[in-house]
Amino acid sequence: MACRWIPTPESNLLWGGPLYRWPITVEQIAEHQQKEEVSSFWLVSDEQKIGFIELFRLSEGEFRLCRVLINEEAGRGKGYGKQLVQMAIDYATENLSAHSLSLAVFEKNTPAIRCYESLGFRVTGRETSVRSFNNEDWPLLRMSLSSG
Structure with missing residues:
Protein backbone atom coordinates (compact mmCIF):
# COMPACT_ATOMS: atom_id res chain seq x y z
CA MET A 1 0.00 0.00 0.00
CA ALA A 2 1.42 3.38 -1.03
CA CYS A 3 1.99 5.98 1.65
CA ARG A 4 -0.17 9.04 0.90
CA TRP A 5 1.88 11.29 3.19
CA ILE A 6 4.73 11.25 0.68
CA PRO A 7 3.08 12.17 -2.61
CA THR A 8 6.09 12.83 -4.89
CA PRO A 9 9.58 11.46 -5.54
CA GLU A 10 11.00 14.80 -4.36
CA SER A 11 9.19 14.63 -1.01
CA ASN A 12 10.30 11.00 -0.70
CA LEU A 13 13.96 12.04 -0.92
CA LEU A 14 13.42 15.09 1.30
CA TRP A 15 11.81 12.96 4.01
CA GLY A 16 13.51 9.59 3.80
CA GLY A 17 16.76 10.23 2.00
CA PRO A 18 17.87 7.32 -0.16
CA LEU A 19 16.50 4.68 2.24
CA TYR A 20 13.12 4.15 0.59
CA ARG A 21 12.27 3.45 -3.04
CA TRP A 22 9.62 5.58 -4.72
CA PRO A 23 6.69 5.10 -4.46
CA ILE A 24 7.15 4.49 -0.76
CA THR A 25 4.90 1.87 0.76
CA VAL A 26 3.71 1.08 4.25
CA GLU A 27 5.48 -2.28 3.86
CA GLN A 28 8.86 -0.60 3.27
CA ILE A 29 8.45 1.46 6.41
CA ALA A 30 7.29 -1.55 8.46
CA GLU A 31 10.28 -3.61 7.31
CA HIS A 32 12.72 -0.84 8.29
CA GLN A 33 11.05 -0.42 11.70
CA GLN A 34 11.80 -4.07 12.53
CA LYS A 35 15.52 -3.29 12.87
CA GLU A 36 16.76 -3.47 16.44
CA GLU A 37 18.49 -0.08 16.25
CA VAL A 38 15.33 1.73 15.07
CA SER A 39 12.72 3.27 17.37
CA SER A 40 9.88 5.12 15.67
CA PHE A 41 7.05 7.22 17.01
CA TRP A 42 3.79 8.76 15.86
CA LEU A 43 2.39 12.07 17.03
CA VAL A 44 -1.37 11.54 17.39
CA SER A 45 -4.11 14.06 18.14
CA ASP A 46 -7.81 13.25 18.29
CA GLU A 47 -7.00 9.77 16.95
CA GLN A 48 -5.45 11.30 13.81
CA LYS A 49 -1.81 10.60 12.99
CA ILE A 50 -0.17 14.00 12.62
CA GLY A 51 3.52 13.17 12.45
CA PHE A 52 6.22 10.55 12.43
CA ILE A 53 9.82 10.47 13.68
CA GLU A 54 12.53 7.87 14.03
CA LEU A 55 15.46 7.45 16.40
CA PHE A 56 18.35 5.41 15.03
CA ARG A 57 20.92 4.08 17.53
CA LEU A 58 24.44 4.74 16.26
CA SER A 59 26.22 3.46 19.38
CA GLU A 60 25.69 3.31 23.13
CA GLY A 61 24.16 6.68 24.08
CA GLU A 62 24.36 8.09 20.53
CA PHE A 63 21.24 8.46 18.41
CA ARG A 64 20.30 10.09 15.14
CA LEU A 65 16.91 11.67 14.52
CA CYS A 66 15.65 10.56 11.12
CA ARG A 67 12.63 10.73 8.88
CA VAL A 68 10.74 13.54 10.57
CA LEU A 69 7.44 14.06 8.77
CA ILE A 70 4.30 16.07 9.42
CA ASN A 71 1.10 15.04 7.66
CA GLU A 72 0.13 17.82 5.25
CA GLU A 73 -3.54 17.14 5.98
CA ALA A 74 -2.94 18.06 9.65
CA GLY A 75 -1.44 21.35 8.55
CA ARG A 76 2.12 22.50 8.66
CA GLY A 77 3.36 25.57 10.47
CA LYS A 78 1.39 24.74 13.63
CA GLY A 79 4.31 23.61 15.79
CA TYR A 80 3.74 19.88 15.29
CA GLY A 81 7.29 19.35 14.06
CA LYS A 82 8.76 20.98 17.15
CA GLN A 83 6.46 18.94 19.39
CA LEU A 84 7.43 15.72 17.61
CA VAL A 85 11.17 16.40 17.80
CA GLN A 86 10.92 17.37 21.49
CA MET A 87 9.03 14.14 22.16
CA ALA A 88 11.86 12.14 20.54
CA ILE A 89 14.53 14.09 22.47
CA ASP A 90 12.72 13.46 25.75
CA TYR A 91 12.27 9.76 25.01
CA ALA A 92 15.92 9.33 23.98
CA THR A 93 17.32 11.04 27.06
CA GLU A 94 14.85 9.61 29.60
CA LYS A 108 17.32 23.80 1.43
CA ASN A 109 14.92 22.68 4.19
CA THR A 110 15.03 25.96 6.12
CA PRO A 111 11.77 25.41 8.09
CA ALA A 112 13.21 22.16 9.51
CA ILE A 113 16.55 23.82 10.30
CA ARG A 114 14.78 26.61 12.20
CA CYS A 115 12.76 24.01 14.12
CA TYR A 116 15.87 22.05 15.11
CA GLU A 117 17.75 25.22 16.10
CA SER A 118 14.84 26.31 18.30
CA LEU A 119 15.32 23.06 20.25
CA GLY A 120 19.05 23.55 20.75
CA PHE A 121 20.53 21.73 17.76
CA ARG A 122 23.52 23.44 16.17
CA VAL A 123 25.06 22.98 12.75
CA THR A 124 28.28 21.03 13.18
CA GLY A 125 29.28 20.62 9.55
CA ARG A 126 28.34 20.07 5.98
CA GLU A 127 28.42 16.65 4.36
CA THR A 128 31.06 16.27 1.70
CA SER A 129 28.69 14.22 -0.43
CA VAL A 130 25.40 15.60 -1.69
CA ARG A 131 22.18 14.04 -2.90
CA SER A 132 20.83 14.99 -6.30
CA PHE A 133 17.29 15.33 -7.53
CA ASN A 134 16.36 16.36 -11.09
CA ASN A 135 19.96 17.47 -11.74
CA GLU A 136 19.91 19.73 -8.67
CA ASP A 137 22.40 19.13 -5.87
CA TRP A 138 21.00 18.97 -2.35
CA PRO A 139 23.78 19.53 0.21
CA LEU A 140 23.25 18.07 3.70
CA LEU A 141 24.00 19.80 6.97
CA ARG A 142 24.90 17.88 10.12
CA MET A 143 23.38 19.14 13.36
CA SER A 144 23.83 17.91 16.91
CA LEU A 145 22.49 18.32 20.40
CA SER A 146 24.53 17.20 23.40
CA SER A 147 23.07 16.78 26.85
CA GLY A 148 26.41 17.15 28.50
Whole structure:
Protein backbone atom coordinates (compact mmCIF):
# COMPACT_ATOMS: atom_id res chain seq x y z
CA MET A 1 0.00 0.00 0.00
CA ALA A 2 1.42 3.38 -1.03
CA CYS A 3 1.99 5.98 1.65
CA ARG A 4 -0.17 9.04 0.90
CA TRP A 5 1.88 11.29 3.19
CA ILE A 6 4.73 11.25 0.68
CA PRO A 7 3.08 12.17 -2.61
CA THR A 8 6.09 12.83 -4.89
CA PRO A 9 9.58 11.46 -5.54
CA GLU A 10 11.00 14.80 -4.36
CA SER A 11 9.19 14.63 -1.01
CA ASN A 12 10.30 11.00 -0.70
CA LEU A 13 13.96 12.04 -0.92
CA LEU A 14 13.42 15.09 1.30
CA TRP A 15 11.81 12.96 4.01
CA GLY A 16 13.51 9.59 3.80
CA GLY A 17 16.76 10.23 2.00
CA PRO A 18 17.87 7.32 -0.16
CA LEU A 19 16.50 4.68 2.24
CA TYR A 20 13.12 4.15 0.59
CA ARG A 21 12.27 3.45 -3.04
CA TRP A 22 9.62 5.58 -4.72
CA PRO A 23 6.69 5.10 -4.46
CA ILE A 24 7.15 4.49 -0.76
CA THR A 25 4.90 1.87 0.76
CA VAL A 26 3.71 1.08 4.25
CA GLU A 27 5.48 -2.28 3.86
CA GLN A 28 8.86 -0.60 3.27
CA ILE A 29 8.45 1.46 6.41
CA ALA A 30 7.29 -1.55 8.46
CA GLU A 31 10.28 -3.61 7.31
CA HIS A 32 12.72 -0.84 8.29
CA GLN A 33 11.05 -0.42 11.70
CA GLN A 34 11.80 -4.07 12.53
CA LYS A 35 15.52 -3.29 12.87
CA GLU A 36 16.76 -3.47 16.44
CA GLU A 37 18.49 -0.08 16.25
CA VAL A 38 15.33 1.73 15.07
CA SER A 39 12.72 3.27 17.37
CA SER A 40 9.88 5.12 15.67
CA PHE A 41 7.05 7.22 17.01
CA TRP A 42 3.79 8.76 15.86
CA LEU A 43 2.39 12.07 17.03
CA VAL A 44 -1.37 11.54 17.39
CA SER A 45 -4.11 14.06 18.14
CA ASP A 46 -7.81 13.25 18.29
CA GLU A 47 -7.00 9.77 16.95
CA GLN A 48 -5.45 11.30 13.81
CA LYS A 49 -1.81 10.60 12.99
CA ILE A 50 -0.17 14.00 12.62
CA GLY A 51 3.52 13.17 12.45
CA PHE A 52 6.22 10.55 12.43
CA ILE A 53 9.82 10.47 13.68
CA GLU A 54 12.53 7.87 14.03
CA LEU A 55 15.46 7.45 16.40
CA PHE A 56 18.35 5.41 15.03
CA ARG A 57 20.92 4.08 17.53
CA LEU A 58 24.44 4.74 16.26
CA SER A 59 26.22 3.46 19.38
CA GLU A 60 25.69 3.31 23.13
CA GLY A 61 24.16 6.68 24.08
CA GLU A 62 24.36 8.09 20.53
CA PHE A 63 21.24 8.46 18.41
CA ARG A 64 20.30 10.09 15.14
CA LEU A 65 16.91 11.67 14.52
CA CYS A 66 15.65 10.56 11.12
CA ARG A 67 12.63 10.73 8.88
CA VAL A 68 10.74 13.54 10.57
CA LEU A 69 7.44 14.06 8.77
CA ILE A 70 4.30 16.07 9.42
CA ASN A 71 1.10 15.04 7.66
CA GLU A 72 0.13 17.82 5.25
CA GLU A 73 -3.54 17.14 5.98
CA ALA A 74 -2.94 18.06 9.65
CA GLY A 75 -1.44 21.35 8.55
CA ARG A 76 2.12 22.50 8.66
CA GLY A 77 3.36 25.57 10.47
CA LYS A 78 1.39 24.74 13.63
CA GLY A 79 4.31 23.61 15.79
CA TYR A 80 3.74 19.88 15.29
CA GLY A 81 7.29 19.35 14.06
CA LYS A 82 8.76 20.98 17.15
CA GLN A 83 6.46 18.94 19.39
CA LEU A 84 7.43 15.72 17.61
CA VAL A 85 11.17 16.40 17.80
CA GLN A 86 10.92 17.37 21.49
CA MET A 87 9.03 14.14 22.16
CA ALA A 88 11.86 12.14 20.54
CA ILE A 89 14.53 14.09 22.47
CA ASP A 90 12.72 13.46 25.75
CA TYR A 91 12.27 9.76 25.01
CA ALA A 92 15.92 9.33 23.98
CA THR A 93 17.32 11.04 27.06
CA GLU A 94 14.85 9.61 29.60
CA ASN A 95 14.46 6.06 28.28
CA LEU A 96 17.53 5.32 26.17
CA SER A 97 20.19 7.18 28.20
CA ALA A 98 21.13 9.22 25.16
CA HIS A 99 23.95 11.68 25.68
CA SER A 100 24.24 12.75 22.05
CA LEU A 101 21.63 13.33 19.37
CA SER A 102 22.40 14.25 15.79
CA LEU A 103 20.62 14.60 12.49
CA ALA A 104 21.20 15.40 8.85
CA VAL A 105 18.99 17.91 7.09
CA PHE A 106 18.98 19.19 3.56
CA GLU A 107 20.36 22.72 3.45
CA LYS A 108 17.32 23.80 1.43
CA ASN A 109 14.92 22.68 4.19
CA THR A 110 15.03 25.96 6.12
CA PRO A 111 11.77 25.41 8.09
CA ALA A 112 13.21 22.16 9.51
CA ILE A 113 16.55 23.82 10.30
CA ARG A 114 14.78 26.61 12.20
CA CYS A 115 12.76 24.01 14.12
CA TYR A 116 15.87 22.05 15.11
CA GLU A 117 17.75 25.22 16.10
CA SER A 118 14.84 26.31 18.30
CA LEU A 119 15.32 23.06 20.25
CA GLY A 120 19.05 23.55 20.75
CA PHE A 121 20.53 21.73 17.76
CA ARG A 122 23.52 23.44 16.17
CA VAL A 123 25.06 22.98 12.75
CA THR A 124 28.28 21.03 13.18
CA GLY A 125 29.28 20.62 9.55
CA ARG A 126 28.34 20.07 5.98
CA GLU A 127 28.42 16.65 4.36
CA THR A 128 31.06 16.27 1.70
CA SER A 129 28.69 14.22 -0.43
CA VAL A 130 25.40 15.60 -1.69
CA ARG A 131 22.18 14.04 -2.90
CA SER A 132 20.83 14.99 -6.30
CA PHE A 133 17.29 15.33 -7.53
CA ASN A 134 16.36 16.36 -11.09
CA ASN A 135 19.96 17.47 -11.74
CA GLU A 136 19.91 19.73 -8.67
CA ASP A 137 22.40 19.13 -5.87
CA TRP A 138 21.00 18.97 -2.35
CA PRO A 139 23.78 19.53 0.21
CA LEU A 140 23.25 18.07 3.70
CA LEU A 141 24.00 19.80 6.97
CA ARG A 142 24.90 17.88 10.12
CA MET A 143 23.38 19.14 13.36
CA SER A 144 23.83 17.91 16.91
CA LEU A 145 22.49 18.32 20.40
CA SER A 146 24.53 17.20 23.40
CA SER A 147 23.07 16.78 26.85
CA GLY A 148 26.41 17.15 28.50
